[in-house]
Amino acid sequence: MRLTEFSELMTAEFGTSADSLLADHVLIELDGRTGSQAIEDGVDPKQVWLALCRDLDVPRQRW
Structure with a gap:
């Protein structure tokens, strides 16, 4: 997954x-790290x- 796609998914899901x-x-x-x-x-x-x-219990269909 590209970082741009990741960023778009994050914004769409978590605003x-x-x-x-x-x-x-x-x-x-x-391993106890943040996503960043x-x-x-x-x-x-x-x-x-x-x-x-x-x-964060995001419904599986949105993964």
Whole structure:
């Protein structure tokens, strides 16, 4: 997944909270990193997207 697609999905799903979630929400599934940290560390944005969706109970049809 490209970062532009990831960014579009984040904005569509979480609106104005997207940037805060990415920077502040710690994901145990990603070794206790935030989404931003994980992406900076080279984790595929798709994996970050899926981890956020699971952690924040996004309905599966919107993953």
